[in-house]
Amino acid sequence: GxxxxxxxxxxxxxxxxxxxxxxxxxxxxxxxxxxxxxxxxxxxxxxxxxxxxxxxxxxxxxxxxxxxxxxxxxxxxxxxRSLFFLFDLPFGPLFLVLLYFVHPLLFAITLVGVVIMVIIALLNQAVTGRSGREAGDKLAATMNAAQTFARNFETVRALGMVSSIIEFWGDRFAQSLRASDKVARNNAFYSGLSRTVRILLQLAALAVGAYLVLADEMTAGMMFAASIISGRVLQPIDQIVGNWRQIAETGQAWKRVTALQKQVFGERHADVELPPPVGALTLDQVVYFLPNTDPGDLPLIKRLSFSVNAGECIAIIGPSQAGKSTLARLIVGAIQPRSGVVRIDGADIQNWRPDQLGKHLGYLSQEVELFPGTIGQNISRFEADPFDREIIAAAQRAQVHQLLLGLPRGYATVIGPMGVRLSGGERQRIGLARAFFGDPRILVLDEPNANLDAEGEAALERAILNARSGKRTVLLITHRPSLAAKCDRILMLRDGQIELYGPAQDVLHRLAQGQNKPVTQSAAANPAVGTANESRGLLDQSTPSRLQN
CATH class of the missing domain: 1.10.287 (Helix Hairpins)
Structure with missing residues (x-):
């Protein structure tokens, strides 16, 4: 039985x-x-x-x-699994208390082991923390360089730079590999040390447990239970040391993401939706510094103030590095001034929600970028469900409708890495159609004729004239006198400051005569004063000026 x-x-x-x-x-x-x-x-x-x-x-x-x-x-x-080892860590003190009730000697051995492994973890963090950040920064810089070379590889190949950039990129990639290897070596050493200490401590707990069983101070079952409990205390710490590189990289990634989120979402916007603007524009004492500017350097835009009436067409001219493209980016809110205010209909553009303000702005940057998708999606600014008639209307305003109909799939033509490759002029004209989408009240066009042939430039002039007749406010950056002459007024920038601002024909005449005379900021800030009192706001300049890019 x-x-x-x-x-x-x-x-x-x-x-x-x-x-x-x-x-x-x-x-x-x-x-x-x-x-x-x-x-x-x-x-x-x-x-x-x-x-x-x-x-x-x-x-x-x-x-x-x-x-x-x-x-x-x-x-x-x-x-x-690394995350769950972090979750297991808070239960360590509870297991230590259980070990104390099993036997105080086993509790003491495990407690000493915990202290040793915590010291190993802290040493690992101290040694690999800085080198881990350096390795991450070098790898990111290497990948950014590769992206830049890949985007411009046609130029690289045409100029015979392939071998040079392979050597350049390979050198930086090797540096990132050496930095990463240094982190891996340090982490492997401390991980192995931690694993060895944990196994030794568990063996010590078993040996002490066997001695206590022989001394009739505990049972064999309690000995095995104590060994398991000791392992549950030490294992999370051991695993954290072994996976410390991943934990450290995750911590750095979290800091970067949260910091950028605070920067992006910390912008102030109005709580209520502002009415559609009429198109009046004012800049008041706007100052802008380039990113990473050293202390003591001069700003690129220097206390710029001027006004534009709703429905006016303003040509912005000036030499290279005058700040023309930067001014355009400030006006549309793409970048923020260090000080001063850009206002549309009297409202600071920082008080507009970007998605709301963008509907009333048409912007064509100097370097036109189209995005992976169809031509229709690019024109409609990737709206979820746009009306076809609005897409076609934008293309017609930009005088590009017939050109798009000539493509094999028309507005459904896919562009981007896996689609059709467009010429510079075609990209420019599609970008102009995107700027016209939604019939915005303000158009800011930065060198819209840079890549256009004679036919494209004629179409651009018709588009600008139609925008003027529709009482749209147009700011046009150009170095073509033929385009500038069709505007109401011309604003000339030099070194981030206004040098001339007045009726187009008057400014062109002064430039032709070599009368390079700056208008005062107060006159520029008031269109009426800037026009009526222009002759009184001019000072003699010795250096002649001309329309330049």
């Missing part, structure tokens, strides 16, 4: 063990699924913010999308 009972107990023990292992396996599966779902939810919640931060970040102009890479790093960490 006793043999049967023992046999049944053995079967029961096996069944309980198998059931326990099955439950453990199911819990691990649930844990992994939960981590993946949590990572996906995290990405969905912060994806838009990270994308916006990437487009507004310091490297956005070079195609750097570091915030999106940072988000991917954070998602990978959340989906990994």
């Amino acid at each position: 006793s043999a049967v009972v023992e046999h049944e107990h053995a079967h029961l023990s096996v069944a309980v063990s198998v059931a326990g292992l099955a439950v453990l396996g199911i819990l691990e599966i649930v844990r992994s699924l939960y981590a993946n779902r949590l990572a996906a939810r995290f990405g969905a919640r912060l994806g838009s913010a990270a994308f916006l931060a990437a487009t507004n970040g310091p490297g956005a102009g070079f195609g750097d999308v570091q915030p999106l890479r940072d988000l991917a790093t954070i998602r990978t960490f959340v989906a990994s």
Whole structure:
């Protein structure tokens, strides 16, 4: 009878063990699924913010999308087992208390082990923290350089620069690899040290437990239980040391993402939607410094003040580095002044929500960028459900409708890396149609004829004349006298300051005569004063001026 009972107990023990292992396996599966779902939810919640931060970040102009890479790093960490070891860490003190009740000596051994492993973790952080940041910065710089070379590879190949840039990029890639290898070596050393210390401590706990069993101070079951509990205390610390590089990279990624979010979303905007503007524009004492300017350097835009009446067409001219394109970017809110105010209909543009203000602005930058998608999507500014008639109307205003109809798929033609490649003139005219989309009240066009042939320039002149007749405010940056002559007034910039501002024919006449005479800022700030009192606001200048880019 006793043999049967023992046999049944053995079967029961096996069944309980198998059931326990099955439950453990199911819990691990649930844990992994939960981590993946949590990572996906995290990405969905912060994806838009990270994308916006990437487009507004310091490297956005070079195609750097570091915030999106940072988000991917954070998602990978959340989906990994490393996160759960962090969750296990707070239960360490509870397991230590349990060990004390098992036996104080085992508690003391484990406590000493915890102190040693915490010291190893702190040493690992101190050694790899700075080198990890350097490795990350070097890798990001290497990838940004690769993106720049890839975007301009036709120029690279045409100029015979392939071997040179391979050597240039390879040298920087090697530097990033050396920095990364240094971090890996340090982390591997401390990870191995931590793993060795943990195993030694668990073996020590088993040895002490065996001694206590022989001394009849505890049972064999308690010895194995103590070994398991000791492992639960030490394992999270060991795993954190082993995965410290991933944890550190995730921490740095989180700091960068949150810092950019605060910068992007810290802008102030009106709580109520402002009415559509009429188109009057005023700049008041606007000062702008280039990014990363050294202390003591002069600003690019120097206390600029002038006004434009609604419905006026203003040509902005001046030599290179005068600040013309920067002025255009300030007017449309693409960049922020260090001081001063840009106002539309009396309202500071910083008080407009960007998506609301953008509907009333048409902007064509000096370097026209079209985005992956169809021509129709680019013209409609990627609105979710635009009306076809509005897309066609914008193309017609830009005098590009017939050109688009001549393409194989018309407005549905896909452009971008996987689509049709357009000429510079075609991109410029499609960009102009995008600026006209929605019939905005203010148009800011930076060198809109830079890549146009004679036919395209004639179409541009018709588009500007139609905008003038429609009482739209137009600011046109150009170095073509033929275009400037068709505007109401001309504003000439030099060295970030207004040198001439007055009726187009008068300014062109003065330039032709070599009378390079600056108008005062107060006169420029008031259109009526700037026109009526222009002759009194001029001072003699010895250097002649002409229309320049």
